[in-house]
Amino acid sequence: MNNITKESLTKLKKQYQPGTRVRLIEMDDPYSNLIPGDEGIVSYVDDIGTIHIKWDKGSSLGIVFGVDKCLIIEQ
Numbered sequence: 318m319n320n321i322t323k324e325s326l327t328k329l330k331k332q333y334q335p336g337t338r339v340r341l342i343e344m345d346d347p348y349s350n351l352i353p354g355d356e357g358i359v360s361y362v363d364d365i366g367t368i369h370i371k372w373d374k375g376s377s378l379g380i381v382f383g384v385d386k387c388l389i390i391e392q
Contacts, residue, residue, distance in 0.1 A: 321366040321382050329382065330362045332389070339370060342386035349378055356390065 321329070333339070337359040344351055357372035366382030380387050 325382075326362075326364070326366055329366055329368070333359045333362050333368050335359055335361055337389055338391045339368075339380075339387040340390050341372075341380075342388055344378070344380070344385045346378065346385075349376070350374065351376060351378060 339357060339359060341351055341353055341355045341357075343353060351372060351374065355372055355374060357370040357374075357376075360369040360371055360377070362368050363379075367379040368382075368387065369377065369379045370387070371377055
């Protein structure tokens with residue numbers, strides 16, 4: 318389990334609000350069909366810092382705090 322401070326979680330939830338559009342930079346999941354450059358819309362951030370995203374490809378995999386990376390492309 319990833320450790321996230323309360324302050325970091327608050328910042329993450331403020332930054333990645335539902336409806337925020339993001340682009341995948343890196344994902345450490347060998348079973349995912351997502352590739353860098355794929356885009357989607359944030360659904361929510363959970364209490365362990367996973368950014369849940371509805372990807373344009375139809376997937377709904379989350380970005381794991383401290384492991385995967387995405388970039389906000391519009392808010």
